[in-house]
């Protein structure tokens with residue numbers, strides 16, 4: 189009779205072998221709970237023991253850790269205990285390896301072991317009252333199970349008990365293997381269903397918020413994520429930034445840190461990017477590094493010390509990483525599967541954002557081009573308008589000659605003359621007589637643009653080249669390409685910019701602000717000023733080299749005082765023009781008016797003449813122009829620029845109505861009323877007075 193049958197015989201109760209019953213029950217055990225129940229109900233009938241631990245070695249055979257323990261033992265559920273026994277112990281701790289070496293169950297006297305240096309889990313058991321234990325090892329070398337039974341009395345485990353333990357351990361090992369396989373199958377099924385649910389969710393991801401929501405709902409809880417982040421690598425691959433981050437309970441913080449770019453210069457990020465497998469880091473250790481990468485501070489090690497990094501790949505390219513801070517052991521296979529799906533979603537988001545950004549750029553270009561086209565058209569319109577140069581005096585004729593001489597060439601022209609003498613008109617005449625006439629003439633008034641903006645106005649800028657440069661903008665030089673650039677009031681050009689302008693004129697190429705490529709330009713330059721540039725040079729306000737570069741072909745426009753013989757012709761020309769635009773039918777002007785015009789000294793030159801005729805035409809009723817409104821005491825009056833102020837037609841209309849009302853003593857209707865004089869119905873004048881807000885005080889307060 190062999191040993192087992194002997195045992196079975198001894199342990200037979202009511203004709204039934206307890207061992208046989210246990211063996212059969214163990215064989216059909218499906219899960220951990222059943223197995224524990226069995227151990228408590230049946231094994232304890234065969235052997236006297238307080239509790240049991242079933243452990244398993246790691247795949248590499250270097251560690252062993254708890255697979256199952258007697259749940260009744262509350263004292264052993266303390267964190268410290270679990271940390272020791274659950275995380276794992278080294279197989280060469282002096283206890284485990286001794287049992288392996290023995291080849292059969294060994295009894296360990298815990299009191300004696302406590303005098304040496306026992307593993308912490310033994311200490312913990314001793315503290316709960318255990319004084320003796322049996323350790324039995326079973327299974328393949330790569331996957332060994334250990335069964336540890338404790339007793340609170342010494343010499344509890346006799347020879348017979350050891351035999352039973354050895355015998356039962358063999359069956360328990362089979363049962364545990366089965367349970368573990370079952371659990372693994374269940375785990376794989378669960379992982380599959382998670383991945384399936386995730387893939388359904390991922391298919392709906394359109395943006396960061398969607399991805400954050402899906403991760404929070406479907407993954408973060410499963411991985412018990414204290415923190416979860418997805419970071420993406422920049423296009424130049426020099427930095428990475430957080431796309432989304434959050435945790436299972438709190439909201440996924442969507443945009444918070446993504447503005448921050450972390451330069452890829454640390455070992456941690458590099459290691460994750462290079463590793464095929466997820467990498468686990470200890471946060472407390474990372475935070476002891478000499479140079480801690482800033483993104484590591486997103487994770488508070490007090491919540492959990494474990495940070496797992498997994499790379500996200502699109503084809504062969506690593507596009508970012510997933511960071512998972514968790515306190516539990518997670519399936520790395522599942523994590524990799526999850527990350528594969530996150531990669532697709534991230535790629536979609538980045539792609540969409542990129543397309544959106546490109547669309548935005550295209551739209552802004554479109555808008556800019558539309559703006560620029562309309563500007564150019566406007567410019568063309570102005571310059572192709574029938575604004576002939578009027579005058580047949582010798583002085584102006586010599587100007588025409590110069591214009592004709594220079595127009596066909598590409599030479600730079602410097603037009604000088606008092607304000608309103610027709611410098612811009614002359615520039616236009618040069619352009620329209622030149623081979624460039626079908627291309628734009630672009631005007632820049634150097635005095636009208638703030639000094640700090642002239643450079644970008646002339647040369648353009650790239651997006652972000654300075655605060656406020658929210659979009660790329662081409663400059664006037666580029667706009668005028670193949671045409672003419674008219675720099676009015678060149679004397680106002682900031683000194684610092686004069687050198688750059690000189691360089692551009694010499695090299696015929698420009699570089700946009702913030703740009704890094706030079707752009708060839710073919711532009712004819714015409715500049716104008718009412719200052720004496722030579723004097724500006726002498727006073728150090730204008731660069732002499734630029735002055736000489738501009739002064740290639742000077743044209744000096746005569747003042748109207750110097751060509752009085754043109755006044756009549758010009759006045760008739762303007763009268764005709766404003767007759768048309770105001771719908772008037774003035775046949776001409778009286779000889780008194782002609783005389784008045786001739787005797788005036790015209791500090792504002794042709795512009796002033798034009799405005800006076802415009803105003804007088806507006807005020808005239810019918811017949812001939814009998815009166816012109818010249819400034820009083822004009823001969824002694826101040827400098828031209830100070831005397832003349834531009835007015836809109838509306839302002840002129842207001843002034844005119846006001847003056848008429850004053851002359852009529854505020855009378856609106858009747859033969860001597862303002863309405864009659866102005867040639868409008870009384871009701872029209874009444875509503876105009878209201879609209880233009882002309883008050884009684886204004887009418888009566890001021891005497892003309």
Ligand SMILES: Nc1ncnc2c1ncn2[C@@H]1O[C@H](COP(=O)(O)OP(=O)(O)OP(=O)(O)O)[C@@H](O)[C@H]1O
Nearest residue numbers: 576577578606607608609610611612613718794795
């Ligand atoms: N010879 C001319 N024939 C017809 N109109 C003229 C003549 N000269 C000037 N004008 C008109 O006078 C006005 C002022 O002319 P323009 O703007 O060319 O002068 P400017 O010398 O450039 O003035 P500023 O120095 O103030 O810029 C314009 O409306 C223009 O059409």
